[in-house]
Amino acid sequence: MAGKRISSGIGEIELLRAIRRRTAQGGRGGAVRLGIGDDCALLGIEPGEEIAITTDLSIAGRHFQLDWHPPESVGHRTLARGLSDLAAMGARPIAAFLSLGLPRQLTLANSRGGSWADRFFDGLFRLANAHKTPLAGGDLAESPVALADIVLVGAVPAGASLRRSGARPGDLLYVTGELGGAAVGLARLAGSGGRLRGSRNPERVPLGLARHLYPQPRVSVGLALRQRRLATAAIDLSDGLSTDLAHLCEESGVAALLETEKLPHAKGASLDQAVHGGEDYELLFAARPSVRMPRSIGGVPVTRIGYLLNPSPGQPVVLASSGQTVAPLEPRGWEHFR
């Protein structure tokens, strides 16, 4: 990010101006017809397209820790959550919006360089540029707790999006990449009590932390699944495989058998971390058994991990097999207000 640093501690208007300058430098997608600076942003889509929209709220102490996470990672992860939702629909990103609430001190430059806010935007814009996704608007407010609500807007040909609800009994179940890597990284970070903050540069982060600090949303894989009609349904793995698989089953009206010995573990990940750990931002999807599934898409491995069944009333929705044993799998991923 060669852009100008955000001038700090001089009010909302100046902060907005600085963000606006950086956004323009980040390149604007053709879809943004009017960006930051009016009551609304204006976006255009192609004839025959629908708009896909998702919002994801990240709050200090819940979704990230000011003590553990480099600000660049918080900015990256904030945007990654939204991009991953677009990926799961097979939508192409066209714009992002950010509502940011920060304690005043996080907008002030410190002795080591830019403010927390500067570094947050470094991480956010780096990922936004990689996905050619301009920041088209948002809101700023002073807040007792740091928080970021990201809105991602995508476009997809009408009727062609991947949904959670399209799977049928008999479909095979696939996952991209590896599972549990984010949980491994989180455990290491948490265990270090803040000593292990990782790098501000995603290319120099120790491998065991990268999957947690700088997860890669599978946008191009989602697009390929949709364009090549490979999948009947998809969801991104944000809350954890056990929970997200239950969501897919519920929306599709199916049950599932997860073959746990087939799960692609990230290095160091336990079975528990692979099955219940959240924030891997891989894609979980279903496909007809007749589909010839590639072993990788755009360099990302694709692994078959189970299949879908007719649901039985009163029976568990998700079963897990391990060798000859089959047992119900409780969703034990993340849920708020629990």
Next chain:
Amino acid sequence: MAGKRISSGIGEIELLRAIRRRTAQGGRGGAVRLGIGDDCALLGIEPGEEIAITTDLSIAGRHFQLDWHPPESVGHRTLARGLSDLAAMGARPIAAFLSLGLPRQLTLANSRGGSWADRFFDGLFRLANAHKTPLAGGDLAESPVALADIVLVGAVPAGASLRRSGARPGDLLYVTGELGGAAVGLARLAGSGGRLRGSRNPERVPLGLARHLYPQPRVSVGLALRQRRLATAAIDLSDGLSTDLAHLCEESGVAALLETEKLPHAKGASLDQAVHGGEDYELLFAARPSVRMPRSIGGVPVTRIGYLLNPSPGQPVVLASSGQTVAPLEPRGWEHFR
């Protein structure tokens, strides 16, 4: 709201299900092709339309007070902020998205009936239904501080939206409704130390409080201004006339003279409250002097309050006249991180 109450304290999934039920009851606009329950919502617009998007963050202790504001008012005001931004663009609302962060206790039912969250949604859905704006998605999280980020999505014929940037020197300056009413209500609420909480029903609120607790976004006025090509530029009055007029001038590259004796004061509002008080959610707009401006639009009064000038380098952007005296007008409305 005859809808079912949100079951409380039983986790995010159940809370989401309850919101989903109420949203469906609220009627869905034709634009929402896929609502709550997938990774993204899907929206459709008419051929030749653009999408208008705005986000507004409301945080307890900053934008509302848990002690003073009935939860219904917080829900209403959260949505009103976004609808008002669409009004200022002349866009028709097609969907809303809400990211809600709440302390756990605000999701629990209490002895007097529903939880804080229930009553928040009562207020939000009442206004959403009045504007036929379905809640199409969002996010929920447990948070140490109550906060709501609202996203409004609208549609407008391409190239036809009202913008802040379209005004020219010589244009006349108009405002809808009355000014300072929200500031009067806020002062009364704050002065009462929480004793004066007003009603949960917008139709039974004492008049002096209604403009603050239940402001009415000027959506239909904005649509009329755009459809009848009455305005060259518009902005909504959220931060206060002095600040929002400066924004309009900056984006249009003009200066302004505000004739303060012409300002339509709300009952009990001082000149200071009319000029600097925020959150009235009226529309401020410019029009060519040749336009025959109606004295009201859809029952909402329209008042001429000044005119626009060529800007002079080094000179103040906004001047205010009072009788024979003309003086610079500093923007003294709301600004964060100041």
